[in-house]
Amino acid sequence: MNSKITINDVAQALGVSKTTVSRAISGKGRIGNETREKVLSYIEQHEYKPSAVAKSLAESKTYNIGFVVPGAMSLMDMPFFQKCMFSITETASAFDYDVIISSTDGEDLSHLERLVNNHKVDGIILARTTQQDPCIRYLKSKRIPFVTIGTTTEPDVIQVDNDHFNACKELTSLLLLKGITRLGLIGSDKSHVVTRLRYDGFVAGYEALQMEPNYKEIFLDCNNMSSIERAVDEMLESDTQCIVCMDDYICRYVLNKLHREQVGIPQDIRVASFYDNVMQENDTATILPVTSIHFNIQEMAEAACRTLIDAIEGRDYQYKRLFGYNIILSNSTQSN
Amino acid sequence: MNSKITINDVAQALGVSKTTVSRAISGKGRIGNETREKVLSYIEQHEYKPSAVAKSLAESKTYNIGFVVPGAMSLMDMPFFQKCMFSITETASAFDYDVIISSTDGEDLSHLERLVNNHKVDGIILARTTQQDPCIRYLKSKRIPFVTIGTTTEPDVIQVDNDHFNACKELTSLLLLKGITRLGLIGSDKSHVVTRLRYDGFVAGYEALQMEPNYKEIFLDCNNMSSIERAVDEMLESDTQCIVCMDDYICRYVLNKLHREQVGIPQDIRVASFYDNVMQENDTATILPVTSIHFNIQEMAEAACRTLIDAIEGRDYQYKRLFGYNIILSNSTQSN
DNA sequence: CTGAAAGCGCTTACAG
DNA sequence: CTGAAAGCGCTTACAG
Numbered sequence: 140m141n142s143k144i145t146i147n148d149v150a151q152a153l154g155v156s157k158t159t160v161s162r163a164i165s166g167k168g169r170i171g172n173e174t175r176e177k178v179l180s181y182i183e184q185h186e187y188k189p190s191a192v193a194k195s196l197a198e199s200k201t202y203n204i205g206f207v208v209p210g211a212m213s214l215m216d217m218p219f220f221q222k223c224m225f226s227i228t229e230t231a232s233a234f235d236y237d238v239i240i241s242s243t244d245g246e247d248l249s250h251l252e253r254l255v256n257n258h259k260v261d262g263i264i265l266a267r268t269t270q271q272d273p274c275i276r277y278l279k280s281k282r283i284p285f286v287t288i289g290t291t292t293e294p295d296v297i298q299v300d301n302d303h304f305n306a307c308k309e310l311t312s313l314l315l316l317k318g319i320t321r322l323g324l325i326g327s328d329k330s331h332v333v334t335r336l337r338y339d340g341f342v343a344g345y346e347a348l349q350m351e352p353n354y355k356e357i358f359l360d361c362n363n364m365s366s367i368e369r370a371v372d373e374m375l376e377s378d379t380q381c382i383v384c385m386d387d388y389i390c391r392y393v394l395n396k397l398h399r400e401q402v403g404i405p406q407d408i409r410v411a412s413f414y415d416n417v418m419q420e421n422d423t424a425t426i427l428p429v430t431s432i433h434f435n436i437q438e439m440a441e442a443a444c445r446t447l448i449d450a451i452e453g454r455d456y457q458y459k460r461l462f463g464y465n466i467i468l469s470n471s472t473q474s475n
Numbered sequence: 476m477n478s479k480i481t482i483n484d485v486a487q488a489l490g491v492s493k494t495t496v497s498r499a500i501s502g503k504g505r506i507g508n509e510t511r512e513k514v515l516s517y518i519e520q521h522e523y524k525p526s527a528v529a530k531s532l533a534e535s536k537t538y539n540i541g542f543v544v545p546g547a548m549s550l551m552d553m554p555f556f557q558k559c560m561f562s563i564t565e566t567a568s569a570f571d572y573d574v575i576i577s578s579t580d581g582e583d584l585s586h587l588e589r590l591v592n593n594h595k596v597d598g599i600i601l602a603r604t605t606q607q608d609p610c611i612r613y614l615k616s617k618r619i620p621f622v623t624i625g626t627t628t629e630p631d632v633i634q635v636d637n638d639h640f641n642a643c644k645e646l647t648s649l650l651l652l653k654g655i656t657r658l659g660l661i662g663s664d665k666s667h668v669v670t671r672l673r674y675d676g677f678v679a680g681y682e683a684l685q686m687e688p689n690y691k692e693i694f695l696d697c698n699n700m701s702s703i704e705r706a707v708d709e710m711l712e713s714d715t716q717c718i719v720c721m722d723d724y725i726c727r728y729v730l731n732k733l734h735r736e737q738v739g740i741p742q743d744i745r746v747a748s749f750y751d752n753v754m755q756e757n758d759t760a761t762i763l764p765v766t767s768i769h770f771n772i773q774e775m776a777e778a779a780c781r782t783l784i785d786a787i788e789g790r791d792y793q794y795k796r797l798f799g800y801n802i803i804l805s806n807s808t809q810s811n
Numbered sequence: 812c813t814g815a816a817a818g819c820g821c822t823t824a825c826a827g
Numbered sequence: 828c829t830g831a832a833a834g835c836g837c838t839t840a841c842a843g
Contacts, residue, residue, distance in 0.1 A: 196835085504823080532836065
């Protein structure tokens with residue numbers, strides 16, 4: 140209740156116009172140094188806080204951005220989105236923006252539509268891209284600024300992503316150069332763009348060495364335990380030397396399965412992962428270190444947020460940014 | 476860009492006043508049936524969407540609520556907060572509110588302060604309570620409506636929680652009645668209110684049967700792997716019959732440790748948990764089913780959100796609500 | 812350098 | 828049942 144003080148109160152108390160007060164605060168427009176100081180110190184002392192809502196209306200800006208996450212996500216996906224979320228709220232608040240959270244369940248965009256239609260946000264960040272992404276189409280049609288975390292082939296979309304393709308390509312080549320040439324691959328939803336990129340990187344890793352993968356040992360759309368374990372079974376029966384998992388979600392199941400089957404790593408079979416989100420958290424005492432790719436999620440999410448704000452505020456920005464990676468070699472892929 | 480249409484445009488097009496349009500939309504104030512229909516159908520067809528910001532300013536309401544989560548959280552805590560978040564956004568949007576996400580890092584309330592000072596929210600939900608919670612104190616001083624998910628002893632705070640005390644009491648008594656009387660307890664941060672409640676429930680479970688716990692076998696503030704494993708070591712060297720874990724985070728470490736030490740469950744020692752958040756997700760193939768307590772997080776978070784909105788909108792509400800639980804018995808506590 | 816005034820797009824007493 | 832007008836608390840040409 141102490142905060143009923145408005146710009147008018149300040150102006151009157153100081154015997155100046157609210158124009159002047161406004162200018163002192165925003166720093167826009169010419170104003171005498173002395174006057175500014177006077178206003179600023181009064182504001183400081185009396186804890187005047189401008190109303191964000193009134194500012195919004197006057198500027199037709201909300202200073203809010205929407206962050207859209209998939210409504211259905213597995214345990215393993217949470218660390219990624221969580222990191223994105225924290226990084227984005229942190230970055231946004233540095234620019235005086237707040238983050239409104241929204242979710243989409245497949246084709247159901249109603250949450251997102253509300254946010255956009257009610258003009259509650261100045262822009263949107265999409266936490267993930269899918270093939271034929273309905274969110275992307277919708278947002279384009281609405282002509283609201285947005286950036287995707289993840290790659291899309293849709294034209295004219297601002298996007299920020301990890302360089303999955305090159306990371307996977309390099310890791311694959313690395314394994315091949317170690318003499319581990321019969322690689323099996325397990326991935327999940329083909330509808331996620333990231334799956335496609337990793338797949339392409341995998342194939343490119345072979346091609347870089349004039350080799351070719353064994354397509355029979357590539358299992359996609361494995362998004363539950365049983366399909367993953369079935370893939371492992373098949374690989375164990377064939378001559379696969381190393382199981383390459385597209386993400387740590389899959390990797391976890393694979394390791395468990397191998398453990399139960401008493402298959403030794405790396406003696407009996409090797410394991411690598413294209414993503415290490417959870418596994419580095421030293422949270423999973425069961426799991427041995429696995430050769431994998433490490434991305435800096437925070438940095439990428441921060442870039443997504445900055446880029447969006449640049450777009451909102453009419454500054455220049457890059458349409459597409461790709462972030463680097465580290466490959467972490469562990470003895471799970473020891474070549475002997 | 477199709478959305479530049481305002482209430483004025485609608486009024487003019489229809490030859491009525493904007494008062495009338497406003498009334499047709501809000502349903503407040505008297506208005507002729509025919510007029511209302513006319514306005515509504517025009518709005519429908521022309522996709523007029525009122526500006527939330529203008530509405531906010533006129534009503535001095537933002538239709539936003541803030542959701543405050545701890546900035547530092549472990550992997551194991553994520554499912555809980557995630558569930559809360561989804562449940563809250565879902566509930567909020569049913570009442571036409573949006574959710575702004577905010578975080579606090581211990582004593583650093585700057586995010587929260589920005590949110591409150593800029594008047595960007597009508598109320599706040601705190602995702603967790605701690606002893607001497609600085610957020611609670613701050614929010615009380617600001618006289619902004621808020622509800623906590625979690626119990627607090629601070630007076631006059633609207634709170635919603637799971638009934639940890641009775642749940643833990645009952646599970647403890649149950650074990651004792653099975654003849655498993657030498658229980659060891661491992662818990663984490665004493666500064667979290669929930670730790671205290673579970674501890675009290677544990678002791679009360681003994682007292683209900685005129686018994687007393689062995690206080691030497693109670694280990695608190697175990698919030699990393701090594702301290703948990705040390706506790707397990709001590710229990711293995713004593714005559715503890717069952718290790719009771721305060722949450723699934725701890726339970727996971729305990730199970731891993733026992734597994735590595737080749738200690739059989741339940742033959743050699745039994746295991747129970749006061750919380751099953753992650754473990755029920757059938758995500759953790761390694762982990763065997765453990766006797767534990769199950770809460771309905773979604774229901775509780777929804778209640779938190781509804782209660783907050785009731786408070787914001789001046790309706791009646793309950794100061795404190797406790798939600799029930801299920802005890803899930805598994806063979807990890809087989810008494811023979 | 813400073814101010815009076817119009818405007819952002821709604822809501823809501825008040826009057827009819 | 829309907830409308831003219833004031834007001835919510837800011838910003839920003841425009842004029843001086």
